[in-house]
Amino acid sequence: MAKKVKKRKEIRRKLLHKYRLVILNESTFEEKISFKLSRLNVFVTGSLCIIGLIGLTTLLIAFTPLREYIPGYSSTKLKRQATELTYKTDSLVRTLDYTNRYLNNIRMVLRGDIENNEINRDSLFEQFKLDPSTINLTPIREDSMLRAEVALEDKYNLFERNMEKSDLVLFPPVNGTISEQYDAEKRHFAVDVVAPRDTPVKAVANGMVIFSEWTADTGYVMILEHEDGLLSVYKHNGSLSKVQGDIVRAGEVIASVGNTGKFTTGPHLHFEIWDNGTPVDPMNFIDFN
Template sequence: MAEKNFFKRLIKKLRVRFRLVIMNDSTFEEKFSLRLSRLNVFVVSALISIFLITLTVFLIAFTSLREYIPGYGSEKEREIVYDLLLKSDSIESDLNAIDVYFKNFFTTIADDDSSLLVSNYLAFSGNKSTEISENKNAAGLYFLKPINGNILNPFNLNSKHFGIDIIAEKGSVVNSIADGIVLFSDWTLSGGNTLIILHPGKVISVYMHNFSVFVKQGESVKTGDPIAIIGNSGENSSGTHLHFELWINSLPVNPENYISF
């Protein structure tokens, strides 16, 4: 009962009418008058608020004013972002393809009768095919250190670490360990900027995680030629270093057994 009386009193108050009068201050002549109630004022204020909110939403949604909202961005910026997304997808596909090629490459050279290895070797050595079979242990070959530095992680077949990790000062130059021909010079997901060089005697040297490389696939290099800058590229790198591998007769060997570091 009390609540019912409260609502009756509230409605009665809302319906009480007031007169808004505008008068001439000098003559007290009535210029304008308007009869209002609290309910009228509330309804009109609500309608005006709804109209303003609707107008604001419309302007933001269908005009260029939305570009001024922090974080929204302009139409041109969204086009740039969309293009970058397409390019990043394309780059990712290319990197995956290169990574597959890189893995297939080592699968190929693991075969002693690899036609790819023999054909590249013949192109470099001038058809001296006898050296492939006669120099099985790379006896008598001289290998230069690829870089001056300290060995961080040694060669370990059990953990499938087929090379050694050498740390050196940032910006240090990586050199070719011997005369050879570049079989691979590109980016891989795991190894970053990677170089693979074929040397006489069925010897292959691998240089990974470089900051940049100086030679391209198919180029010939001489012993001591600068071929790259040490870096930290690739998913398998956690700091500036050179991952160096040495393959002889299609098998990975410990570089420390052939090179004095």
């Protein structure tokens, strides 16, 4: 027991024993600075300096751009760029998917393929049929006032009346004799109009050129996109007057009658109308005589 006490006293004496650190002038041995130190003071002071240095380094790394120079530490700028690129990539993927579907529709129009030639109207009516007993048909005051106001405007506004047409009327692309009519059973989704070579072919409505190229089977082909998902297709042309991206007006010359392509049988216009991916008979909307 006495040995342990003696050992503790010895350790305490060594820790608290005072030493003097003196800085002298080398030439004159004049004392400039002196410090009284002990082992305990040196240990405490050194520990505090190390802790302070670690804290300062941590603050510099956490709140200054210096952290970007540490290998393996991600940069804030790089994170931001990666996030922006992720959003752009996702947007490009959606755009690419939409473009591919759009191109598939164009290819379908060029090949004359459709997924389903017949639509069961009864099944559509049954699907969207509503039960009148579940709907409140009592007119409200605001609805009655709006109907009266619209009726009054329609009564006196003779020139700007917004009339709903039951049938769509289009500008005839060319006048001539019909050599082959629309026949869905034979997969001939067009009318063939015989006309002299180089007769101007005109746009049936306002729209934009989405295809204007040469194809081996149908020669010079032009496809116009109109409002409400309507497409007009002109095949076997002798020449094309418009390019992809051009805006055309109804009645504007876009091509000329020709006899181009492997499947042609003489100078004529092969004309198609597609409504939201479904072919329709052009003679229901156009008088070619």
